[in-house]
Amino acid sequence: MKRYLNPDKSKWPQILERPLFNAADLTGRVQAILDEIKTDGMSAVQKFTKQFDGVTISDFAVTEAEITEAAALLDDELKAAIETASKNVTDFHASQKTEIKKIETSPGVVCWQKAVAIEKVGLYIPGGSAPLFSSVLMLAIPAKIAGCQEIVLCTPPNKEGKIHPAILFAAQLVGVTQIFKLGGVQAIGAMAYGADPVPKVSKIFGPGNQYVMAAKQLVSIADVAIDMPAGPSEVAVMADDSANPAFIASDLLSQAEHGPDSQVVLITNSEKLVDEVESALTNQLAKLSRMEIATKALDNSVAIILNTKEEIIDMINEYAPEHLIISMDNYLEVAERIINAGSVFLGNYTPESAGDYASGTNHTLPTNGWARSFSGVNLDSFIRKITFQEITKEGIQNLGPVIEKMAAAEHLDAHKNAVALRLKDIEDS
Structure with missing residues (x-):
């Protein structure tokens, strides 16, 4: 793994750059x-x-x-x-x-939304x-x-x-x-x-x-x-001295063995921890059946030592990892401040492979920084949401003048007329 000690913030995008192909x-x-x-x-x-x-x-x-x-x-x-x-x-x-949930937005105007499966x-x-x-x-x-x-x-x-x-x-x-x-x-x-x-x-x-x-x-x-744009798999680990180096190494390798273009990132405030993780990586790598693939992936990987917890959180939110492991003594507090990640794994005993297989969360996640704007696959991925509205005579009388005024301001006369005809019908009846 390439190692960076307190890099300037202006260098972060370059350090965190994903492996690319033409x-x-x-x-x-x-x-x-x-x-x-x-x-x-x-x-x-x-x-x-x-x-x-x-x-x-x-x-x-x-x-x-x-x-x-x-x-x-x-x-x-x-x-x-x-x-x-x-x-x-x-x-x-x-x-x-x-x-x-049916909502009466104003008297006589009821709106709701229905989930419908993609066929x-x-x-x-x-x-x-x-x-x-x-x-x-x-x-x-x-x-x-x-x-x-x-x-x-x-x-x-x-x-x-x-x-x-x-x-x-x-x-x-x-x-x-x-x-x-x-x-x-x-x-x-x-x-x-x-x-x-x-x-x-x-x-x-x-x-x-x-x-x-x-x-x-x-x-x-x-x-x-x-479902989403996607690229090679990736994991980032946030860690402090409370973390177990062998656990971190196993998590990095579990992602590295996906493919030679996978990326693994370790961000910590402890250079000693990086030394221990690298030693554990060497020991564990030699025992993997996909050692050659994982070795190539580690060439794309980095270990970054920063001074403060705030810097670590800022870097993670800039990187927007597919998988994020928080191995820190105050991991719940830190997790509250994470805004860009596909799936988050909390504490020393929550390996990323749990989410890959059996914890219950979905492992189909946005990569390559797409976690800034995409969610992982979930129930909503398979449905469309259709809105409905029902307006009574009372409702159109209450809301009609608002619609007429707005339509006239946009010079859409037919829109205004669709309301005016109904209001006249009610008035004449």
């Missing part, structure tokens, strides 16, 4: 693939699946027999773990439901070196609670044309309605445009590599909504 060439290649899928449909999907995944698939839809087989392949302990996580995620997201949603679940079956829970459960009628899941096949059994088990457990052996840009294109039997959806959710992310952003311009 997207210009990537965008052009992804757009060409999407254009072909939009024009040629399933034939283009099959072509690119063979080209990029190295497998020829004639029928992309997963069968009931494949789902049954997947359940039989998983050990009982893993199935029980998935079921426990599913319950916690369900409980947390179900608590986000809101009641309809068709598409979920993209990565399935490469790390098949993210946990993302099935994070996306499908709130979609089901919201009341989405069709929940379509796409995930890449392996070289044998199969899907990891844990993904299939989780999908059937939480009510996914259709599953397809389909990954990459071709999956995003199929869900955005429709490629029989893959239906066109109204909104696409889920993480993916830089090609998938580019595809999501391109189709969102004119064809389909997406």
